[in-house]
Amino acid sequence: MDVQEAVAEGTASVDNGEVKRDGRKQFSMGPGDILEGKLIYDGSIHADGKVEGEVRVSGNIDVASGASVRALLEGANVTLKGQVEGAVTARDKLTLGKNAKLSGDIVVRRLQIDDGATLNGHVRMGDFESHTSGQ
Amino acid sequence: MSPTRPVSNGANGQANSVVLGPKDRLVGQLFIEGDLHVSGTVDGSLEATGDIEITGSGKVNGAVTAYNRLVVGSDASLIGGDVRVARLTVEDGATFSGKVSMGKPEPKAVDEPEQVVQPKAKRR
Numbered sequence: 156m157d158v159q160e161a162v163a164e165g166t167a168s169v170d171n172g173e174v175k176r177d178g179r180k181q182f183s184m185g186p187g188d189i190l191e192g193k194l195i196y197d198g199s200i201h202a203d204g205k206v207e208g209e210v211r212v213s214g215n216i217d218v219a220s221g222a223s224v225r226a227l228l229e230g231a232n233v234t235l236k237g238q239v240e241g242a243v244t245a246r247d248k249l250t251l252g253k254n255a256k257l258s259g260d261i262v263v264r265r266l267q268i269d270d271g272a273t274l275n276g277h278v279r280m281g282d283f284e285s286h287t288s289g290q
Numbered sequence: 291m292s293p294t295r296p297v298s299n300g301a302n303g304q305a306n307s308v309v310l311g312p313k314d315r316l317v318g319q320l321f322i323e324g325d326l327h328v329s330g331t332v333d334g335s336l337e338a339t340g341d342i343e344i345t346g347s348g349k350v351n352g353a354v355t356a357y358n359r360l361v362v363g364s365d366a367s368l369i370g371g372d373v374r375v376a377r378l379t380v381e382d383g384a385t386f387s388g389k390v391s392m393g394k395p396e397p398k399a400v401d402e403p404e405q406v407v408q409p410k411a412k413r414r
Contacts, residue, residue, distance in 0.1 A: 248382070250382075265382060265383070266380050266382075266386050267380060267381060267382040268378050268379055268380035269379065270359075270377060270378075271377070272378065273392050273393075274378060274390045274392055275390060275391055275392055277388070277389045277390070278386055278387045278388055278389075278390055279387050280385060280386060281387075
């Protein structure tokens, strides 16, 4: 958990990874991309490849099936299809796809776990105290 | 669908399935050799050697252990306990909180390892 306040380093940069979709920013990583450090992003992220550290976004987080993530994740809708180690906060909904493997504590408003997914950790469901009201 | 082992209760070798309907209520502990369907209210802990399904407006407050599969339906609720299951499905809309442990089914050891009889202390 001793992640330094490092700027996103590695092969995925905002410049070459950014795609506009529905007027919202999307940070899109490919299977060979690596993100290490802390990313705070106003938009959504499609995470693939390897992610380590901390990712907090205003939009959605989507972890691809081949991805390997060891990070704290926070987003509105979080959809996991790959392997994730770390705490996950979904201000709206967390979805664990059938091949998802999650080890970590989760805080969610809504939760969907598909058959086949693996979860190890504490689940807390409820409202969120002090977040920018994005309702 | 999956190669679940046949679940039988000891009495007649038939697959066993217990249903707690919407108006049923259980306070305490329940162990079932077989499957368990809950659409009523349970305050306490449940353990089944097969599947446990909490459906309809079923509410469970307590620990749940299913050696095979746990399903929490979209209007159902499972709160507060330790959840130990091999497979887990939580439908969107369900209320679900607690500590979840998944992995290989790990039924509690039924046969306690026998106490090794200590050889009598040698006398001087």
